[in-house]
Amino acid sequence: MSTTPPSTAPNGRSRVFSESDEIQILKCLIRATKSIPPPITTVGTSTINRIIKRLDHRFTVSQITDKIRRLRDKHHNHARNRALVRNHHDRRIFKLSKRIWGKKATPRKKNNKSEDQGAIEVGGDGVEKLDKFPYLVAEFSKVLPENEVWKQKMKRVGEEKLRKMDQEWVMLKVEEAKLVAKKAELIQQQIMEVMGGNGSANGV
Secondary structure, three states: OOOOOOOOOOOOOOOOOOOHHHHHHHHHHHHHOOOOOOOOOOOOOHHHHHHHHHOOOOHHHHHHHHHHHHHHHHHHHHOOOOOHOOOOHHHHHHHHHHHHOOOOOOOOOOOOOOOOOOOOOOOOOOOOOOOOHHHHHHHHHOOOOOOOOOHHHHHHOOHHHHHHOOOHHHHHHHHHHHHHHHHHHHHHHHHHHHHHHHHHOOOO
């Protein structure tokens, strides 16, 4: 497949991706995520590999992932300031990107098949890692030990919401610890009453 040769960026450096490459990347993302309502926050490794194949294996996984982040950031900048959309390519990029990251795009019907397996975080309102929420993750792991889908779904939840959910488990465990301490104190008190009472009755 022929592509437009890489041009020169405004800063004078040669572009790694041509304008044609950018269009192909966005079209691949649209096809791969058509069953997922935007904005898209993660891109599956299978989609990354599909893009690499589409671009004749000229780029690495890290290059494609970084380019997707840059295209997403460019879309958000254009959405905030339409004056930045200066030429035909910018307009085309913005139109395609809106179908992937536009917040007001029409929701599309979800499919049972998920692109989340092995997903790579590309930003947005989600989170990349869940190790900031150990109590929440631990409880989900107990209930859904054989199901890894919840981890990818959880990554799409905002960090503030996840922090609140994790804190709720922290508070619950504090209450449980207090209850355990209270039970230990109660059983000790009752043992003393029972054993003390029996001992007194037996003349010990």
